[in-house]
Amino acid sequence: MVTLGLSTLLLTACGNLGSSSGTTTNTNEESASSGYQTTGQTNDSEYTGVIINGRYRTNKSRGVGVSQNSENLLNLKSFESGLTDISKEYFSTKDYVFQEGQTLSKSTVEDWLARKSSKNPDGLNPEDNGKNGENERNPMYVQQIEEQDYMKEDSKGNLSLAGITVGIGMNRKDYYQKEEYGATYVTNISKEEMEKQGKIAAAKVVARLRAKVGNDVPIVVAMYQQAEIDSLVGGSFYAYTEVKAGSSEITNWTDTDISSYVFPATSTKSVPNDNDEAAFESFKNKIQNFFPNLAGVTAQAKYKGKNLQGLKVTITTQFYSETEITSFTQYVAKAAKTYLPSGIPVDIQVKGSDGTVQSFLAKTAKDSSYYTHVFTSY
Amino acid sequence: MVTLGLSTLLLTACGNLGSSSGTTTNTNEESASSGYQTTGQTNDSEYTGVIINGRYRTNKSRGVGVSQNSENLLNLKSFESGLTDISKEYFSTKDYVFQEGQTLSKSTVEDWLARKSSKNPDGLNPEDNGKNGENERNPMYVQQIEEQDYMKEDSKGNLSLAGITVGIGMNRKDYYQKEEYGATYVTNISKEEMEKQGKIAAAKVVARLRAKVGNDVPIVVAMYQQAEIDSLVGGSFYAYTEVKAGSSEITNWTDTDISSYVFPATSTKSVPNDNDEAAFESFKNKIQNFFPNLAGVTAQAKYKGKNLQGLKVTITTQFYSETEITSFTQYVAKAAKTYLPSGIPVDIQVKGSDGTVQSFLAKTAKDSSYYTHVFTSY
Known part of the structure; x- marks a missing residue:
């Protein structure tokens, strides 16, 4: 299940990193x-x-x-x-x-x-x-x-x-x-x-x-x-x-009274609050048709009773260029701010069709806007 | 090379997203x-x-x-x-x-x-x-x-x-x-x-x-x-x-006068500035021995002449738990702040042995500390 994904690496001496405030060596x-x-x-x-x-x-x-x-x-x-x-x-x-x-x-x-x-x-x-x-x-x-x-x-x-x-x-x-x-x-x-x-x-x-x-x-x-x-x-x-x-x-x-759920809900697996499901569906519909090829949009949701505590969204789509990734990420940030429930932490991972993370958006419960980062390469 | 990684998805109607400031429809x-x-x-x-x-x-x-x-x-x-x-x-x-x-x-x-x-x-x-x-x-x-x-x-x-x-x-x-x-x-x-x-x-x-x-x-x-x-x-x-x-x-x-390089430098491929290479090696040595199993640490570097313009670091190691990922990420943030060159944008991706991104750290040229995010799951 877990294999060591490392090639041969040189081992060299390791000094002491200064310790954090208050706890000196x-x-x-x-x-x-x-x-x-x-x-x-x-x-x-x-x-x-x-x-x-x-x-x-x-x-x-x-x-x-x-x-x-x-x-x-x-x-x-x-x-x-x-x-x-x-x-x-x-x-x-x-x-x-x-x-x-x-x-x-x-x-x-x-x-x-x-x-x-x-x-x-x-x-x-x-x-x-x-x-x-x-x-x-x-x-x-x-x-x-x-x-x-x-x-x-x-x-x-x-x-x-x-x-x-x-x-x-x-x-x-x-x-x-x-x-x-x-x-x-x-x-x-x-x-x-x-x-x-x-x-x-x-x-x-x-x-x-x-x-x-x-x-x-x-x-x-x-x-x-x-x-x-x-x-x-x-x-x-x-x-x-x-x-x-x-x-x-x-x-x-x-x-x-904490449980985790998957969005979108299905006929056999519902979620505790219909409003959240509707919000997620609006977001998903907005995102899904951005490119000619469809994007997959799913989420993990954490609930305490009927109250949503947080969302972890995964979007998968096929990108043909870096500029598409940048534009899509900006669009997702806007759509997430408009449609997803506020006042909760939200993470969004944007993945390419090979499953690698292309960009990432996150907000804490307090934030109104998203931190965004596109994984680029030199 | 690029395949469409999507299962069947329901297509539903797509409304208009409110446009950004200044450019109404x-x-x-x-x-x-x-x-x-x-x-x-x-x-x-x-x-x-x-x-x-x-x-x-x-x-x-x-x-x-x-x-x-x-x-x-x-x-x-x-x-x-x-x-x-x-x-x-x-x-x-x-x-x-x-x-x-x-x-x-x-x-x-x-x-x-x-x-x-x-x-x-x-x-x-x-x-x-x-x-x-x-x-x-x-x-x-x-x-x-x-x-x-x-x-x-x-x-x-x-x-x-x-x-x-x-x-x-x-x-x-x-x-x-x-x-x-x-x-x-x-x-x-x-x-x-x-x-x-x-x-x-x-x-x-x-x-x-x-x-x-x-x-x-x-x-x-x-x-x-x-x-x-x-x-x-x-x-x-x-x-x-x-x-x-x-x-x-x-x-x-x-x-x-812009070129990209790989850290660590090798005998056949050097980098334009030895100080940057030394800083990277210090960082790498600090990180590499954190776990009993070695971590792989590499980076892409962008140079303008002899001046480093930015770093994109990839760390790969084998994690056995979520708590290890959280602790490692904090340690990397401290080591990066201590050892890596300041005044440039730096991205750090932390990957598990299966290649998936487990956490991510980034700073802009102006920041002194790193934004960190651990990819968790509900």
Whole structure:
């Protein structure tokens, strides 16, 4: 799925990049002899990340998410973005530094995501009952787990763990093969069953994490429903909770009302608000006939209840020249401003027929006009 | 080379988009009964483009550029960007509206670009002398021609032609096959010969264009040297001139000193300024070791003499998570600000190992910090 797209490259010495404001080269709690730096912050609403000795501190379970979501990587993308967003409600980007999870190792997460068995007592998924009928087998309920660490600098300038967020991705559909390389079957899981199994898994994960990290830090747990493998949007977080420092019990859950949808809506998959759909259709019609050849216009939409939270639009068309790309981008900016809902963040990617991004437009919730950029070449 | 990447799409009625400031729905000189609109302008430094009846007015020779540059599309991209830049010296983006060339049709341009023969007296390339040895045959000197029209609104609100720019792309290397699907051979053309043949071709093009458009508008001619087919940057414009309204003679040429280069420099291909190369190497080294897996870092650089005019950087690495992309992007912004030359426009594309753009950073010549955007998914 992921291959290393690099030709041979010369490795040369790597100096220290000056660290960002406030965090000059300090020693780190976990490796007191080495300094840490941060990635720097381009935007108040993003966390700075931890760098040790000039290298990014990667997740201890790096790569598990990619393999667990290989059938639809959108589930990984939306899972991680959403998990970071929930974390921001507890750990402000101003006071906390983001570190990829360092507690749960790759083998730990892999064991937890596997079935329970005599060899794997920690498996969060049920034992194999020997059956392979869609409705008779025990499905895999838990699909992915990811830890995020939130760090604070202490009075001595050391960076120490100050909070953990853990996301748990749950299946509504468990895809499986009856034989290797065979046809794909699916076991459906009801919403109620998913939520019930999610609570059971979350309780175990919190107790185990608490045992590993001690009593000093809060643990935020966020439950995610995986999207189907052919979905054009990822899944969404349906509940979350904070387990305060000192506790290892989940007492209550906060339900979210967030879901992702695809525009244009279809007869079988509608969107929560008809006005948004009408606005998108107006925009699409405006764009589609700009060139003699038709443009494809689709979007991912994020909703909280019936309220649109953001749009990510993709436009694909065939360009015959750079000047066409520039003109089209200007036209899209005008049409987007006229037709698309205001007050929400909107990204628009303009792709050529070979799928490469030719230009890009974006606005934040506050902006009224679009930032535009055409990818040109010297 | 270019295929239509669209699935079946519903065509629906297309209304009129409100036109941009100053140009309310006017009638057009060439089709007096139909209104024209413009694409709108996102940026003072770009032209607005012409829309007729809701559709972009495409080039009359649309597609010729793509086929003439199919071996290296960078030659088309840099040709068209550069041609627009030269046009801006004569036709301000404030006063003129851009229109894709409407004078030279596809068959005209194709005839001009072919060899001269009894059947094709207008061919700008020399007759076939029947020989196919690299140094004996007559090479193809002229590779591409493109017309751009610059329009002004008259007192009646009609849009009329106010200037033409024509670009002529010349070969230093003419690639050819001795037999269909056979090996590729190359005839080298000296710089002097290219320039000489370019002047001959330009004189003919101007005279023919003048005959077609009449005496009222200036014609700007710009000469471009095509890059080699395996080049990672396009070619560059080496000379240009303006033929004033009423004249059809080229009296003198303005030489440019603009060229494109690739970073990192190699032993066989150096760059004009060692300081820029050192700055780029520092940046590259800083970036390359951020992850355990190496990142590839290359750039296109535009020079005027020894002065760097702009950089387009491409970074390719393997990401395992969205959080890695966000952290890396912030790190790149900091490193770019620290190491890359200031006072020039810089674009940076961050790509995953599958080649898709994951994030993007850009600054204009005036900016000190970078605009950053991570392409996320719902």
